[in-house]
Amino acid sequence: MSISASMVKELREKTNAGMMDCKKALEESKGDFNAAVEWLRVKGLSAAAKKADRIAAEGTVAAKTTGKTAAVVEVNSETDFVARNDGFKAFVNEVVDHVINSTATGDLLTQPFKGATVGDALKNAVATIGENIVIRRTEKYTTNDTGLVHTYIHGEGKIGVMIEVQGSTAAVASSADAKTFASDVCLHIAAMNPMALSSADMNPETVAKEKEILKQKNLESGKKPEMIEKIVEGQIRKFLAENCLVDQAFVKNPDLTISAYAKEAGKKAGGELTIKRFTRFELGAGIEKKVNDFAAEVASMQGH
Incomplete structure (x- = not known):
């Protein structure tokens, strides 16, 4: 049977496949539209595997x-x-x-x-x-009736933050002040990238590794060995304050910690507000990107 231009156009609109691929799919399936869709799908999946x-x-x-x-x-x-x-x-x-x-x-x-x-x-x-x-x-x-969830996207999809806040009552959780608080904390998390909610939630391995690094740094800088432990203790407290969300200085008002801001916002909302958990996704974090050496690539093509 002859394959009309309108059939090719309809298949292209449905599948987003190329014009020639759509024509071939219809020829191979003898004009059966659904079979042509499946033919393109199989062909596409084969191409996808290579990608x-x-x-x-x-x-x-x-x-x-x-x-x-x-x-x-x-x-x-x-x-x-x-x-x-x-x-x-x-x-x-x-x-x-x-x-x-x-x-x-x-x-x-x-x-x-x-x-x-x-x-x-x-x-x-x-x-x-x-x-x-x-x-x-x-x-x-x-979350539950006394909870509030909020999300924030920064930089057109470069960073995404999600937070759960608990209020002392359902009315507190649904208040405008609670929503403002959740929104502000999401913005803060995007900017400051905390490693944990609180020191109790910090990975012990991370703390142990940081202690070892600080110990070596202090020894190399000439600090007395008997003073090292006390110095490192103070430095670890600072490390935790800088990297645990509730202890961080609030990005919009550095005079307040996030926990102090939670108390302030809770009073405005008519009760208490507590941050239960958060998630922060940064696009491509931890993915090893392939960097091509263009000059080397050209040279290899020339056989050098």
């Missing part, structure tokens, strides 16, 4: 709050150009919505999603967009 080993360190961090539930996700792409692509943005929004609304547990990629799985949707996105895409990490908070 899977490419480093994806760009992308975006996205977050959303719906009532008493909030979620933050990091989805990576290979290039910043793709991160600005409308198709990529739409996929990320779908992932955030899924994380918020789904009751499924276990591996995210195997969870049911639009008649298939999240993993299938990811493969389709890779095939359509033409770049390796990775759903790197997700976090979800659900």
Whole structure:
């Protein structure tokens, strides 16, 4: 049968595949539209597999709050150009919505999603967009009647923050002052990157490592060995104050610590406000980016 231009156009609009690929898909499937979609999907998935080993360190961090539930996700792409692509943005929004609304547990990629799985949707996105895409990490908070969840995105998806605050009553948690407090603390977390909520929550290995570094630094700077332990104790207290959220100086008013600001905001709200937990995702943090030596690449192409 002859393949009309309108059939090719319709298939292209549905799949975002190239014009020639759509024409070939319809020819191969003898004009069966659904079979052509599947043919392109299989062809796209084959191409996606080759892209899977490419480093994806760009992308975006996205977050959303719906009532008493909030979620933050990091989805990576290979290039910043793709991160600005409308198709990529739409996929990320779908992932955030899924994380918020789904009751499924276990591996995210195997969870049911639009008649298939999240993993299938990811493969389709890779095939359509033409770049390796990775759903790197997700976090979800659900709070109770006396709780408040809030999210904040900084720098067009470069940093995402999510926080849970507990109020002494439901009225306190739902007050405008509590929301302002949660919003301010999210902004602070984005800027100051605390390592833990409080000293009690700090990883003991991190503290032990820091102590060892400080000990060596003090010895090398000529401090008396018998004084080292006392000096390091003071320095560790400073380290914890600088890196634990509740002890940090509030970025909007350095005269207040975050815990002091919580007391102040609680009074305004008519009760008490307590920060229960937070999550901070920074785009690409910890991903080793491949840096190409362009001169070396050119030389190798020339056989030098």
